Amino acid sequence: MDTNYWISLKQDPDRFKSFYETASSDDVQVYFSTGNFIDLVKAKEQDLMTKIIVAIADKVLPPTPEKGHEFYVSDYFLDIVPDDEYRATVRREISDLPLIDILQQAFRDSTWSATDEYFVGMEQTRDLIEEWGHDNLKGVAFEDYLKRRGDQYVLHEHEVDIVEYVKKEIYFHRVLMMDPNEAVKENDVADMLVCTQAILSDCDMLLIEAKWANLGLVEAVTENIDGETELEIYKDFEAFHRELRGAVANT
Template sequence: MGSMERVILDTKFWIDLRYNPETLATFEKLASRDDIEILFTYGNFIDLAKADEQDKLSEIIASTVDVYLPVIGSEGSEYDITTDPLGLIPDVEVRERARRDTVDFGEEKTLRFIFRISDWADVDVYSDAIKDYKQIYDEFGLDNLKGYVFKDYLHRDSEPYELHEHEINIIEYVRKMVYVHRISLMDAKENVDSSDVADMEICIHAILSDCTALVMEAKWVNVGLIEKVTSNLESDGELDLFKNFETFFDTYA
């Protein structure tokens, strides 16, 4: 293992910590190590903004998380990283108002506050786009869906048009390809909800943030969603995927 291991948990595993004291104790010991960095992502925030038990989870997160990863845009090659949980709030005005309201709060109390005031309701925007993409995928296949999603990068001087994936900026490529491959895995009558969107955001952050370990729901590990996206990326490190805490602790604890 390298000098710094960067760990992201799917939200399911943050909630598991709430109900499993022994697992929590092991995780807290691991999180306290100098060679381990625990990351909390915007995708986690989406899920926990509508989850119960937020007060206890805020305590756990504040005591173990090193940095927070705010929402990633659709373009460029850089993403934000912060030690301030207020950075998870995407709306600038809401974030600044929360900053004024929490000026004397510590990290745990700030987390409790932002979970209470936040209501993530953008799933329809994602769902409408996914429905359109799913229709293209069902009718024309994966390559044509990629051509549609990255139409601004198509070389139109030949037939069929060519897509040079290496010309796409890394953030746009990863964000869109996570959704492209998620769509390719959808059942015919499957609908996307906010939990699915949160999972995709967690995957995007895991790929872009040089994360070394992602503890993720088995259904995403089993279908190779991460590998489908990273297979065409050049990376110095390797992202290890774990379906449960047991195998994760065996490797890192």
């Protein structure tokens, strides 16, 4: 789920109660993404949010590696923390505390901000896509997978490591979808990460911000991927929850 929908569970006790009942089914697995974590690092009332996360989430989606053929889903909630050194400290010093206490401390101690390289990189990528087009830039990004065919080079996309492919393609398509005068936003990092991890974790349903659903950001990437499951995209919590309840009732 997009972070805004996690926060809405705090803001609306009736929504939380109803969703908690659905999510408690053995047939439902709710994932909490690293993108959600870095979003909530700056959010208010983190202690209450932590209680909601522990009550609802079944597994976490740890920081995404640079490349690879697999992306793992973790039962260990501390795997969500992006900083390796801090994660090791928590394991060593407070791992015997209740999970809620551990996560509350992790939120209090953690900081996150997009780097200057991110903002510069987005602007540079926008210029490159405008000048050369998405296909040419994709060829450069996945240069190791280009194969020569006569006088041309052909990209065999199915040979690219799935993690590398999804990360870069989400990034490129986000840039492609930017309005000419649109400013680069820090929270785009978290949103792109939630979308990336949803694809890589083979989840069935993704509830995201209406902007991304309307633009078809996820579909632009998944249409070129042969996945085991079809990822359904939702932008309205009630429609998402109604569909999830129906799926549970039919199992």
